[in-house]
Amino acid sequence: MTERVVVVEDDVWLAEHYLRVLRRAGYETYHAGHALGAIDIIDDVRPHAVLLDVLLTGTTALALLHELRSHADLAGIPIVLATNLADQIDIEDVASYGVKRILDKATMHPDDIVAAVRGVVQS
Amino acid sequence: MSLSGSPNEGGGVVSRVSTIGVAAHELKSPLVLLRQLALELRSESLTDAERDRLAWQMTHISEKALRLTSDLTKAESQPALFALEPVNPLDVARDVRTELQGIYAAHGRKLDVRRVRNLPPVIANRDLLRRILLNFADNALHYGDVEGAVQLQAQLIRERSIIRLSVRDFGPHMPVKSWRKLVDTLSEGQPVHARPQSSGLGLYISNEFARAMNGSIGAIRHADGASFYVELPVSRQLSLL
Numbered sequence: 001m002t003e004r005v006v007v008v009e010d011d012v013w014l015a016e017h018y019l020r021v022l023r024r025a026g027y028e029t030y031h032a033g034h035a036l037g038a039i040d041i042i043d044d045v046r047p048h049a050v051l052l053d054v055l056l057t058g059t060t061a062l063a064l065l066h067e068l069r070s071h072a073d074l075a076g077i078p079i080v081l082a083t084n085l086a087d088q089i090d091i092e093d094v095a096s097y098g099v100k101r102i103l104d105k106a107t108m109h110p111d112d113i114v115a116a117v118r119g120v121v122q123s
Numbered sequence: 124m125s126l127s128g129s130p131n132e133g134g135g136v137v138s139r140v141s142t143i144g145v146a147a148h149e150l151k152s153p154l155v156l157l158r159q160l161a162l163e164l165r166s167e168s169l170t171d172a173e174r175d176r177l178a179w180q181m182t183h184i185s186e187k188a189l190r191l192t193s194d195l196t197k198a199e200s201q202p203a204l205f206a207l208e209p210v211n212p213l214d215v216a217r218d219v220r221t222e223l224q225g226i227y228a229a230h231g232r233k234l235d236v237r238r239v240r241n242l243p244p245v246i247a248n249r250d251l252l253r254r255i256l257l258n259f260a261d262n263a264l265h266y267g268d269v270e271g272a273v274q275l276q277a278q279l280i281r282e283r284s285i286i287r288l289s290v291r292d293f294g295p296h297m298p299v300k301s302w303r304k305l306v307d308t309l310s311e312g313q314p315v316h317a318r319p320q321s322s323g324l325g326l327y328i329s330n331e332f333a334r335a336m337n338g339s340i341g342a343i344r345h346a347d348g349a350s351f352y353v354e355l356p357v358s359r360q361l362s363l364l
Contacts (some may be wrong), residue, residue: 011265012157012230013180017163024168034294105155110162110297 002028003121008038008064009082010056018051018082018113025114035064042068047077048121051113054083065097073109078120082108127334146195149324155186183226187261191324194254199270205251205335209244209358212252212288216275219256227264233272234260242277245286245355248304251332252353255340256290258325259351263292284359289343289352329353 005027009015012033019029030045032038035056040052050068054061061081068074079099083089086104094102100120103112156278160177163169169177216236245252256275263273271293278287326340329351333340338355 011152011156013184017156017159020173021163022235084155087263105159106151108159110166112161 004028006030006047009053021110080116198328205248210247235339236275244358255329259290289350291350
């Protein structure tokens with residue numbers, strides 16, 4: 001079975017990059033440009049992982065995380081944050097929201113994206 | 124909402140430091156994307172078409188970052204350097220549409236100019252007005268709805284003898300809390316978080332440019348998006364002809 005990943009990123013070209021990298025690694029990918037759309041897609045797709053930007057247009061990533069935690073059937077989906085704010089977010093502070101990894105957009109390598117998703121899907 | 128006022132009065136050093144900080148933040152996003160795409164270019168599994176697209180995207184991202192640095196340089200210049208003259212605002216709007224139509228098409232988006240008849244000229248500096256509209260339209264491209272068109276609109280407000288040039292986008296609305304912060308902070312003339320990913324430097328620069336033309340900028344929050352606008356005085360000289 002192909003594992004599914006939902007990418008939530010409002011920069012269209014960065015999202016395109018993530019999707020290409022993840023597809024090349026064998027994942028089935030879906031994209032949402034904002035949090036509201038993401039909730040619908042996650043509900044439909046039931047992904048094995050979500051790659052989530054923090055600074056989103058409209059509803060914030062935190063609101064999305066809250067929403068996911070409020071649904072018992074979605075609460076267990078592991079989250080990977082990919083953000084420019086990595087140095088300001090402590091993984092322990094967001095672990096209760098299902099966040100398993102934090103990637104720093106400024107320093108990450110495309111392989112890191114795959115490694116992070118693979119790590120949370122397998123754990 | 125009007126953003127006119129007296130930005131930066133009595134706060135020169137603090138404002139300059141703050142501007143440098145947000146400039147660094149604002150440049151981070153295109154640099155992050157540029158780096159990711161450059162790393163991706165090294166992938167051996169890319170097709171020629173994918174490689175071409177990456178190179179093309181990198182060119183556009185670089186141009187955006189360069190435009191920002193160019194605007195920053197302009198914003199630091201003395202207002203007296205900017206000659207004001209009667210300018211047809213719709214001509215400038217069309218120039219902006221032409222300049223951005225390539226990047227809009229690349230995103231599968233459309234930038235329209237709404238036609239208005241008998242619009243008088245404004246007193247402006249053509250280059251500064253162009254840069255303001257480029258800032259607004261670029262912001263709308265990256266933060267509006269992926270499917271939605273963006274409109275450049277012009278409106279004559281007779282009772283105030285001004286023309287309002289707006290860039291209207293359609294997408295998820297900004298939360299009220301974020302919007303209030305935008306309104307409050309911009310009225311103080313400081314860079315603000317205009318959109319989540321943005322430090323608001325583009326708006327800060329636009330505000331400086333508008334002031335240099337005796338105008339102001341502002342924003343309107345809609346249920347399905349936002350309008351960012353610049354207001355400029357009507358050229359009375361030509362409108363009397």
